[in-house]
Amino acid sequence: MSANGTPPPASLAFTRASRWYGPVIALNDVTVSVPSGVTGLLGPNGAGKSTFLKLAAGQLRPSQGKVQLLGRPAWGSPEIFHRVGLCPETDAFWESLTGLQFVTTLLRFTGYDEAECRHRAENALHQVELLDAKDRKIGGYSKGMRQRVKLAQSIAHEPEVLLLDEPVSGMDPVNRRRVIDLVRKLGREGKTIVVSSHILYEVEAMTKRVLLVHNGRILAEGDVREIRDLLDEHPHTVALRAREPRRLASAIVGWPNVLSVTFGGEGEWVTVETARPDEFYGALHAAALESGVVEMYSPDENLESVFKYLVAR
């Protein structure tokens, strides 16, 4: 609350914002205010999450309505990016740069001098546990390292608003945990953070507050537990790529929370169906370390079915 008792304006506000590409409506008449703390943007692929974040990050102009970021129109206000960090979904880099050069270069674009850029870049790389690899070229980074260096550039200038598009996608369980902890910590510090994901359990680990997006609309806004109750009726699928997939499969096949285990992707991938994802993720850590899990993701079929259920209600 401000001194006169009125709540401070939200850092990010959509007012009847729509965005369409030709005849396709990507976001439809969205009105929402995002408060400080972590907000999960949850929805299946193609729901409009990325369009939401691109509008919020000023990369797209709303076709109708307004998108305000830090009190200014998000489109065409470059000055706000002193105070905004974006971790885009795309796996794109200037590959010939080292991790340190990448973060330092982007800090230069934010106006810091050379010494400050280096100091901040190293600090950000330390936060995502990439300091040891700072002098390696990004072209040689693993998928998880690439995700983390992307996150490092988004936090290096200590922005007030953080827009994170699928930030833990493709990370191994250990680093996924680290990044989730980092996002929670930044949220506790009072930053406004929007994290998109199509995996409820990922979002749930970071925040209780979610925006449910489906077919370009905000379907629901509020506590993640209500959604979770619905999801528990649907088996959750997790795909894991491991250096020793058979060892991983044999370790987890007997767990009471695992419904099925199948191999795919020339035997590198193990796909697991679980009825109790929380228990599964909790137990996975040790097995993942032993069998060398290098990548993990969750297809969104189960979430899609919940959305269909919600829409039908």
Place this chain on the structure above:
Amino acid sequence: MRDTSRPLPFATGARAVFDLSLEGMVWSRRTLLMGLLIGLPALVAVGYRVVLATQPRAELLPPSDLYAVIVAVYWVRNVLPLAALFFATALVADEVEGKTLTYLVTRPLTRPSIFAGKFVAYVATTISLALPAVVLTFFILMSARGVSFVSPAVPDLLRDLGVTALALVAYGALFALLGVLLKRPVIPGLLFLYGWELLANLPGYLPRVTLTAWLRSLIHHRPAEEGLAGLFQQVLPAGQSLAVLVGVSAVFLAAAAWIFSTREYVLDQ
């Protein structure tokens, strides 16, 4: 102290983008290929000197004429515009295709400063390929009949260096505009170079609508051979040529920067 209420000052932003872009351009395959193409006349000049030394009675084009043809026909008419086409159309397209444009447009940089930084990096890269090639070719050829032939021609060299730089800027500005305007600018660029620009060889007013005619008019020296001299017809006033080239370059660059500022390139990703 950073002023976070404004975007970075134009020059500061452009400089930061310049440094990044230069690094990317210098070590690219495109630069290697263009360096070879631009530097080829230096090898030809060495070959010329070898022939001259081994076969003194061979009937060869006078070295000053060969140099003039290389400058006007090879560089100014063909290779420099091609270098401009392949570099300048890619200024923004490379970032869009590589999906790295997101990092530039979500920083407190104005879009014109991003564009300016990239364009200056292009000019610096291509000029640093072209000018040494011109100087080298000049000295190898002009000293073929003795070093005493070199110094009288030095003013021509200086002028050629200026025309080379101006050609890269003028064609670069045009192709940068095509690059931000069109999704596939290379074919229209080639059509411009080998269709539209042929108007420069026609009589009357038409050559004035080409860049070639204005650039060619700034090249001072002329080949003595009659057949070659025909290449240098339609000489327009030098002062006017300079003003037109600088003017159209500025217009192309301003238009390109404005279009870049208003387009949502993220859609192309």
